[in-house]
Amino acid sequence: MSKAEAALAPADEAPKAGELPRGGSWWRPAGLAMPGAQGGRGVAGRRQSAWSRLPTWFRRLIVFVVLVAFWQFYVTVKHVNHLVFSSPSAAMTAVIDGWRNGQIAHATATTLEVLVIGMAIGLVVGLLFTVAATVTTVGKDFVMMMTAMINPLPSIAILPLAIIWFGLNSKALIFVIALAVVWPMAINMSTGFTTVNPTLLMAARNLGLHGSRMIRDVLIPAALPYTMSGIKVSWAFGWRTVIAAELVFGTAGGSGGLGYYINNSQYFLQIPNVFAGLITIAVIGIAVETMLNMVEKRTVVRWGMQRSA
Amino acid sequence: MEAGDVPGERDAEGPGGTMAARGSERGATERGGAEPTGAMESVLLSVDGARICYRLRKQVVTAVESATFSMDRHERLMLIGPSGCGKSTLLKAVAGFIPLAGGRITFDGHEDLTPGPDRAVVFQEFDQLFPWRTVLENVAYPLRVVGRERSEARAIAERFLEMTGLTQAADRHPHELSGGMKQRVAIARALALEPAMLLMDEPFGSLDAITRARLQRELKAIADRTRVSILFVTHSILEAMTLGDRVVVLGSPPSRVLDIVDVRGLGGPGDPRYVETQAHLHELLGATDEDLSGVEG
Numbered sequence: 001m002s003k004a005e006a007a008l009a010p011a012d013e014a015p016k017a018g019e020l021p022r023g024g025s026w027w028r029p030a031g032l033a034m035p036g037a038q039g040g041r042g043v044a045g046r047r048q049s050a051w052s053r054l055p056t057w058f059r060r061l062i063v064f065v066v067l068v069a070f071w072q073f074y075v076t077v078k079h080v081n082h083l084v085f086s087s088p089s090a091a092m093t094a095v096i097d098g099w100r101n102g103q104i105a106h107a108t109a110t111t112l113e114v115l116v117i118g119m120a121i122g123l124v125v126g127l128l129f130t131v132a133a134t135v136t137t138v139g140k141d142f143v144m145m146m147t148a149m150i151n152p153l154p155s156i157a158i159l160p161l162a163i164i165w166f167g168l169n170s171k172a173l174i175f176v177i178a179l180a181v182v183w184p185m186a187i188n189m190s191t192g193f194t195t196v197n198p199t200l201l202m203a204a205r206n207l208g209l210h211g212s213r214m215i216r217d218v219l220i221p222a223a224l225p226y227t228m229s230g231i232k233v234s235w236a237f238g239w240r241t242v243i244a245a246e247l248v249f250g251t252a253g254g255s256g257g258l259g260y261y262i263n264n265s266q267y268f269l270q271i272p273n274v275f276a277g278l279i280t281i282a283v284i285g286i287a288v289e290t291m292l293n294m295v296e297k298r299t300v301v302r303w304g305m306q307r308s309a
Numbered sequence: 310m311e312a313g314d315v316p317g318e319r320d321a322e323g324p325g326g327t328m329a330a331r332g333s334e335r336g337a338t339e340r341g342g343a344e345p346t347g348a349m350e351s352v353l354l355s356v357d358g359a360r361i362c363y364r365l366r367k368q369v370v371t372a373v374e375s376a377t378f379s380m381d382r383h384e385r386l387m388l389i390g391p392s393g394c395g396k397s398t399l400l401k402a403v404a405g406f407i408p409l410a411g412g413r414i415t416f417d418g419h420e421d422l423t424p425g426p427d428r429a430v431v432f433q434e435f436d437q438l439f440p441w442r443t444v445l446e447n448v449a450y451p452l453r454v455v456g457r458e459r460s461e462a463r464a465i466a467e468r469f470l471e472m473t474g475l476t477q478a479a480d481r482h483p484h485e486l487s488g489g490m491k492q493r494v495a496i497a498r499a500l501a502l503e504p505a506m507l508l509m510d511e512p513f514g515s516l517d518a519i520t521r522a523r524l525q526r527e528l529k530a531i532a533d534r535t536r537v538s539i540l541f542v543t544h545s546i547l548e549a550m551t552l553g554d555r556v557v558v559l560g561s562p563p564s565r566v567l568d569i570v571d572v573r574g575l576g577g578p579g580d581p582r583y584v585e586t587q588a589h590l591h592e593l594l595g596a597t598d599e600d601l602s603g604v605e606g
């Protein structure tokens with residue numbers, strides 16, 4: 001607990017920074033009239049347009065529909081070559097067909113399986129590094145050094161080496177994904193562990209908490225805002241890495257994930273299927289990010305440990 | 310030391326009048342039991358030339374030059390002094406958070422103090438509650454840590470929340486409370502542990518006069534009942550005289566103990582001894598009449 005003691009010594013009595021009321025933001029306190037509020041007068045007293053008074057989801061839906069309509073219109077009117085570009089309707093048909101005949105479902109399952117295994121390994125190793133960095137100075141130096149060196153390197157660049165080490169199979173992919181996930185996890189979580197509010201630590205130690213129970217009941221929840229942002233960054237890295245890696249694998253004739261599906265469709269000039277693959281990737285990305293944001297809303301935001309997701 | 314060893318009421322009765330009334334007979338038996346152990350045993354805490362320093366970047370800052378006082382079992386000792394004189398520092402040292410640079414602190418016969426629930430602390434800072442737990446859980450969780458059953462912990466927590474007027478806020482999270490409410494949760498949490506000694510760092514500092522007076526009364530009732538020893542930091546001479554048995558006056562930093570004033574058995578403001586003691590405390594703290602006009606009623 002030497003670290004905890006070190007953290008205790010400079011007990012800063014200043015209140016925690018920036019606790020703004022709910023519903024506001026740093027440039028627009030909650031008390032002020034919001035766009036869309038009664039009377040339709042904004043912060044500057046300017047009249048709000050009818051557009052900005054619509055609900056957010058509705059505005060976004062309209063933008064989306066207009067974009068898709070434009071896309072369809074362009075493809076139909078210009079008679080774009082179907083072997084080069086696909087219309088949204090064709091893409092949607094391909095998505096539906098792909099899910100019906102199980103091709104996309106299978107590809108998605110393959111990709112997610114590899115991703116989940118890779119990320120799980122990355123998270124666990126990241127946690128171990130975090131513990132090492134929190135407990136020992138050597139561990140901290142190691143994590144800092146490795147993060148500084150390896151993090152800027154897109155982990156997909158390791159794939160050629162990974163293929164040599166593990167062969168042309170999903171182990172190489174898992175390795176690359178784990179590598180993409182370990183460092184953002186380790187750096188975020190160790191920051192979270194070392195910046196736990198010293199008064200909170202004292203309150204916990206006052207109860208006689210120590211060891212594993214201290215870690216489980218105090219340090220982990222206290223570091224959750226950092227852990228969550230670590231997970232979000234890891235997801236973003238992992239997701240991009242796995243698709244990229246599968247594209248590379250695809251040319252080499254391996255696995256069968258979404259990247260492979262896209263690559264394969266391109267090979268057989270099934271352009272709507274390429275679009276279907278892209279749409280699936282985007283939708284999964286959005287779904288997972290939404291889910292992570294929801295988890296954040298229910299935990300760290302609800303607990304006032306982070307202002308908004 | 311396990312908090313389970315600490316004597317105190319364990320039944321699920323309300324904290325109000327009945328217990329305070331029953332406390333007198335209970336206190337009597339306890340006092341009777343403690344007497345044969347002799348004078349040495351009655352000292353709970355002794356602070357002996359304690360010197361406490363902080364390392365501030367390259368410098369070493371002495372917060373407490375030398376503090377010497379002792380505290381009997383069941384005593385309520387008030388710690389008063391100007392801002393920055395090291396009251397919180399001294400309290401944290403007694404709680405076992407800050408090592409001494411010199412001198413000794415002995416609690417219940419032990420010298421190397423580590424933090425423990427036998428000396429429950431109410432910190433001065435507002436951010437001492439667990440943000441991810443509700444108000445109720447913040448009070449109940451420590452009871453689980455010291456080995457209470459879930460349902461029992463919950464019942465005790467509810468009782469102390471009621472006492473501190475927080476029943477309405479039981480399901481809220483700390484960041485949804487006012488500063489004073491947070492302090493009341495911390496007070497409830499410390500009281501619920503029924504420690505051998507309560508360490509309270511200006512616990513009522515952020516409360517309005519009425520809530521403050523009510524909580525002072527409640528604290529007194531609880532202390533009368535459980536006979537818990539209290540080391541209490543305050544800025545207010547009036548509060549020190551209302552709640553305390555004795556008042557330790559610290560001087561400006563680097564601080565030493567200026568005087569230890571007995572405030573037991575003083576009558577109200579009509580009592581000449583009361584007025585005299587108050588004037589003495591004012592003088593020790595270096596307050597002029599001008600400083601005090603309009604302060605402390």
Ligand SMILES: Nc1ncnc2c1ncn2[C@@H]1O[C@H](COP(=O)(O)OP(=O)(O)OP(=O)(O)O)[C@@H](O)[C@H]1O
Pocket residue numbers: 008009010011012363364365370371372390391392393394395396397398399433562
């Ligand atoms: N973590 C710290 N690092 C360095 N110096 C500190 C630290 N905490 C307190 N000090 C210094 O120690 C001295 C005593 O601080 P302390 O918090 O004990 O004062 P206090 O008597 O509780 O004041 P207040 O009544 O304002 O709460 C102050 O001069 C302060 O600057």
Ligand SMILES: [Mg+2]
Pocket residue numbers: 396397398433510
């Ligand atoms: Mg203080």
